[in-house]
Amino acid sequence: MRIPYSLILAVAALAGALIATPLVRRLAARAGAFDHPGPRRIHREPIPTLGGLALVGVVLSVAWAARLLPGPAQALEIRPLVGLTLAAVPLLVLGVLDDLRGSSPWAKLAVQALSALVLCAFGYGIHAITNPFGPPIESGALNLPLTVAWVVVVINGINLIDGLDGLAAGVVLIGSATLWWVGRTHSNFYVMFISSCMIGASLGFLRYNFPPARIFMGDTGSQFLGLVLAAISLLENRKGTTTVTLLFPLVALALPIADSLLAFLRRLVRGRPIFRADSAHIHHRLLRLGLSQRSAVLILWFLCAYFGVMAVVLAALPGTYATVLAIVLAAGLLFAFEVLEFIDRKLAERGDSAASADPDAERRVDVADASAERRAAPGVGRE
Secondary structure (H helix, E strand, C coil): CCCCHHHHHHHHHHHHHHHHHHHHHHHHHHHCCEECCCCCCCCCCCEECCCHHHHHHHHHHHHHHHHHCCCHHHHCCCHHHHHHHHHHHHHHHHHHHHHHCCCCHHHHHHHHHHHHHHHHHCCCCCCEECCCCCCCEECHHHHHHHHHHHHHHHHHHHHHCCCCCCHHHHHHHHHHHHHHHHHHHCCCHHHHHHHHHHHHHHHHHHHHHCCCCCCCCHHHHHHHHHHHHHHHHHHHHCCCCCCCCCHHHHHHCHHHHHHHHHHHHHHHHCCCCCCCCCCCCHHHHHHHCCCCHHHHHHHHHHHHHHHHHHHHHHHCCCHHHHHHHHHHHHHHHHHHHHHHHHHHHHHHHHHHHHHHHCCCHHHHHHHHHHHHHHHHCCCCCCC
16 A cells, blocks of 8 residues: 655654654753743643644654655655745744744844745735636735745744643644645645645644643744744745635634734734734633643634635635625624623623722732633743
């Protein structure tokens, strides 16, 4: 029986991640690279970070080995893989520095834009924009700014949702599996090739990152994974056919993208610095509802899987129907966010009222919050 090539790539990446992640964990511990507990953190003990080094090494090494060794991937054009590798370098350097010492939001944004420009230089781009009423519209001069914006949004979407143990890795696993299926539907072997490496690496990393986590991917991992997801979707778009658009990856990654965009809009409307971290992301709200960290992660994985299935359904529909369904899904997601925010706000108001009526209520609320954190610990709350 012939083993599917994508399965071989995924298993190779899985094995690589299972081997590399504990090695990186020991390296991070020796280097003193820990994420320490803090006011916005959920974990109560220092956890080694820099786990993204394992993800970067495994994804790129498996991809390059498959491209250079005899096999189906040897026939692939090498230019996109070179571009992806070079685009990952500045993000890798920035991620390591950020995990060790921290970095400014503007520096992150500049490096993310630089990586996007590298992708553009190697042929990645949004060459056509979906038109539900006819053939796709050529982007022309808008190709460059649209591509940079897309890459930056996806990178930050994965980075900002990396707030609970295993959440970002699971989201990336589901998103990669969705993009693999869409690539298969459209006979895009390059998309299937890179997605398979991502699926295996993310699954292997989850062995050590699922609650309670023994290592965090850090900015090194979240930014790299976001870059690769953005690149995969651009590979899908570069074919320029009437059925291949960014609509499918947009739906597949709807949850992290919506959460990050709403975070920036929320801070902008309230007059706060848009890069200042807060505790109003969807995973924070679920924890405040009394869910354990593991329960919150599983719920968000389920939502991502739901949108992944919807992306697969969209890929099989005619353009007009796909666009209408995507709009309905977007409206439903925004409504869900609004309902969750309303409940969160009412709970906060009730807590304030109880504290005013009973001098001991505030102390009891603090004790309850601490108890909830202990149930959820250990974890990380980068955002």
